[in-house]
Amino acid sequence: MFRIGKEEIKAIENVLLSGKVFRYGIGGECARFEERYAEYLGVKHCLMTSSGTTALTAALVGQNIGPGAEVLVPACTYIATAIAVLAAGAIPVIVDVDESITISPAAIEKAIGPRTKAVIPVHMWGMPCDMDAIMAIAQKHNLIVIEDACQCVGGGYKGRKAGSIGHASGFSFNYYKNMTAGEGGAVVTNDDAAVGRMGCMVDCCKFYWTDRQTDESLFVSNGARASEIEGAILNVQLDRIDGMLDIMRGYKKRILAALADTGLQPVKANSLDHEAGTHVMFVLPSEAQATKFQQLAGSGIAGKTGRHVYTEWDPIFAHRGAPYDALNPYLMEANLGCRMDYRKDMCAASLGILNRTAMFGLHPDRTESEIDQLVERIRKAAAQVL
Ligand SMILES: Cc1ncc(COP(=O)(O)O)c(C=O)c1O
Numbered sequence: 001m002f003r004i005g006k007e008e009i010k011a012i013e014n015v016l017l018s019g020k021v022f023r024y025g026i027g028g029e030c031a032r033f034e035e036r037y038a039e040y041l042g043v044k045h046c047l048m049t050s051s052g053t054t055a056l057t058a059a060l061v062g063q064n065i066g067p068g069a070e071v072l073v074p075a076c077t078y079i080a081t082a083i084a085v086l087a088a089g090a091i092p093v094i095v096d097v098d099e100s101i102t103i104s105p106a107a108i109e110k111a112i113g114p115r116t117k118a119v120i121p122v123h124m125w126g127m128p129c130d131m132d133a134i135m136a137i138a139q140k141h142n143l144i145v146i147e148d149a150c151q152c153v154g155g156g157y158k159g160r161k162a163g164s165i166g167h168a169s170g171f172s173f174n175y176y177k178n179m180t181a182g183e184g185g186a187v188v189t190n191d192d193a194a195v196g197r198m199g200c201m202v203d204c205c206k207f208y209w210t211d212r213q214t215d216e217s218l219f220v221s222n223g224a225r226a227s228e229i230e231g232a233i234l235n236v237q238l239d240r241i242d243g244m245l246d247i248m249r250g251y252k253k254r255i256l257a258a259l260a261d262t263g264l265q266p267v268k269a270n271s272l273d274h275e276a277g278t279h280v281m282f283v284l285p286s287e288a289q290a291t292k293f294q295q296l297a298g299s300g301i302a303g304k305t306g307r308h309v310y311t312e313w314d315p316i317f318a319h320r321g322a323p324y325d326a327l328n329p330y331l332m333e334a335n336l337g338c339r340m341d342y343r344k345d346m347c348a349a350s351l352g353i354l355n356r357t358a359m360f361g362l363h364p365d366r367t368e369s370e371i372d373q374l375v376e377r378i379r380k381a382a383a384q385v386l
Helices: 006-018 029-041 052-062 080-087 105-111 131-141 192-202 228-258 287-297 348-354 368-385
Strands: 045-049 070-074 091-095 116-119 144-148 168-172 185-189 279-283 357-361
Touching: 006 228, 029 045, 029 185, 029 228, 045 052, 045 192, 045 228, 052 080, 052 144, 052 168, 052 185, 052 192, 070 080, 080 091, 091 105, 105 131, 116 131, 131 144, 185 192, 228 279, 228 368, 287 357, 287 368
Parallel strands: 070 091, 070 116, 116 144, 144 168
Antiparallel strands: 045 185, 168 185, 279 357
16 A cells, blocks of 8 residues: 655656765765654654565664564564564564454463563554553563564554554565555664664664774674665655545544444454554454455455465474574574474464454545445445345
């Protein structure tokens, strides 16, 4: 879900004609975006990266999460959430989602073991997790909270922006996201002490181009530097995001109100007034009803997108956590005490919810009459299915 057009073309043209496409030494588009995005979110630090995956990895490493640590991840998220944990050398432990289809606070508390050091709440399909409950549990058990806000760019939770609540957070600007530069990402934090390590993960050669000082936080990592072209596109997209989300939130509320008398049960919202509004979802009483509803209403099914449920995470199930055995977190001595026994039925409660959840994607370019038609289609399907 995004809008892209002539303003982006102009912004790219300006960068190309200036000849300054490398981000350092010019105080250009990337630096401007980082400053503006941090201000937009209400956080102290923002670093642009090449992807959401590298952003989450940098967020984890910034908080010193690595070998020896278990990190709780939800049963419903893109595999990249778990990949970021492995890229940091830690082990992902998969826990249930609840009726909000985001990570269950009760399941987090139940899953905490002696090795658990962090949790990654993922704000799926524009809908924020129950952050009050999650932050309270984290405080009680001394856990680091890394928000995966990749699918919730611009969305919020009770008046605060998604990604501004935990210890650090990752955003994606890939093709499917609310703002896009084709690819891209950002890692953010309020933690001054984390910035050096996060910066090393994003671009460990940065010191050549900025301030070359021997810094004890320096280490080697893969590069994930963003280009001025990405910065230019995202500066335009940032001007647009709030207006787009306002329209979608409005559409979502209108759809839910118009269907309130149908007996359809909307997915539990943790913050309806502040979420991104990109998706409308209903939980049907049974999987058979959800399948029939899908056919009649033309919806998707949250559990059957083919890539957002843990059962699809093939390399994780195979414990192939790195290209070489010696680098594979699943084989590292430091991780031997971590829980890594994945089974396809381990989060059966989540599968039960996700396979009954019908979803419709929204877009700000949909017209009012298209929304009315969608409502009618859903209403007719509900009448036949319930
Ligand atoms: C929830 C979630 N986390 C992480 C990512 C990873 O983002 P990227 O593809 O930019 O690496 C995605 C991307 O689709 C995502 O949806």
